[in-house]
Amino acid sequence: MKIIMLGAPGAGKGTQAKQIADHYSIPHISTGDIFRANIKEGTELGKKAKEYMDKGALVPDELTCDLVMDRISQDDCKNGFVLDGFPRTIPQAEALEKALEAAGQKMDFAIDVDVPDDNIIGRMSGRRACLNCGATYHIISIPPKKEDICDVCGEALVQRDDDKEETVKNRLSVYHEQTQPLINFYQERDILRTVDGTRPMDEVFSAIQAILGA
Numbered sequence: 001m002k003i004i005m006l007g008a009p010g011a012g013k014g015t016q017a018k019q020i021a022d023h024y025s026i027p028h029i030s031t032g033d034i035f036r037a038n039i040k041e042g043t044e045l046g047k048k049a050k051e052y053m054d055k056g057a058l059v060p061d062e063l064t065c066d067l068v069m070d071r072i073s074q075d076d077c078k079n080g081f082v083l084d085g086f087p088r089t090i091p092q093a094e095a096l097e098k099a100l101e102a103a104g105q106k107m108d109f110a111i112d113v114d115v116p117d118d119n120i121i122g123r124m125s126g127r128r129a130c131l132n133c134g135a136t137y138h139i140i141s142i143p144p145k146k147e148d149i150c151d152v153c154g155e156a157l158v159q160r161d162d163d164k165e166e167t168v169k170n171r172l173s174v175y176h177e178q179t180q181p182l183i184n185f186y187q188e189r190d191i192l193r194t195v196d197g198t199r200p201m202d203e204v205f206s207a208i209q210a211i212l213g214a
């Protein structure tokens with residue numbers, strides 16, 4: 001099964017993608033997580049990506065597309081994968097479609113996790129993330145068992161650099177301009193499905209399971 005998670009920053013794409021990946025035993029591929037891992041390791045890619053991410057802007061398509069195409073061509077993606085945060089622009093969606101077409105494949109579903117802008121700012125200010133394994137928490141709605149420690153791997157949790165209110169506002173406007181048009185793109189291909197992302201996390205996942213089956 002090949003799935004795309006769509007949705008505004010903070011809609012819960014990562015939270016749901018992790019559950020999908022566990023449940024269906026397919027890799028979770030988050031471009032944001034890949035960039036953050038590169039920033040942490042101080043790679044060239046990380047240095048370039050950080051300039052854009054800190055402003056809430058998108059990393060250029062040239063730096064993003066090859067990375068994803070390379071990742072999905074790896075062996076563990078044979079039975080499918082869940083893309084989280086990619087594609088984010090029409091050119092990225094076209095590049096993905098072309099690469100899959102060349103291999104006689106196509107995406108199965110694009111799931112839009114729908115959350116209004118008003119809910120987003122509060123979510124982001126309470127978010128804590130594990131840069132080691134990618135797990136995400138919220139200090140009020142989804143707290144870790146031990147304060148500031150990842151339940152999954154025991155690493156210290158951090159607040160993301162781009163979760164400051166001003167940067168979040170920027171990310172939201174970038175989303176509306178550049179990413180929201182993908183909703184139409186996938187609607188035209190008849191693979192768009194929408195879930196209400198304001199529901200509690202488990203209910204959102206049940207709605208996704210109902211779409212994906214089993």
Ligand code: AP5
Pocket residue numbers: 007008009010011012013014015016031032033035052053054056057058059060061064084085086087088092123124126127128136137138139141142162171197198199200201202204
């Ligand atoms: P990325 O890391 O993808 O960030 P994003 O899209 O802004 O989305 P987030 O990760 O912030 O939110 P999410 O939807 O995953 O929500 P989460 O599950 O964490 O990208 C970061 C940056 O990298 C971009 O700005 C860009 O610069 C660059 N980048 C990445 N991909 C790119 C690409 N393809 N092209 C160009 N640039 C790219 O949940 C949010 C919070 O809400 C958490 O605290 C969570 O615990 C809580 N929560 C989740 N679900 C619920 C619920 N149902 N109820 C209550 N709280 C909930």
Ligand code: MG
Pocket residue numbers: 013014015030032084085
């Ligand atoms: Mg995320």
Ligand code: ZN
Pocket residue numbers: 130131132133134135150151152153154155
């Ligand atoms: Zn962790």
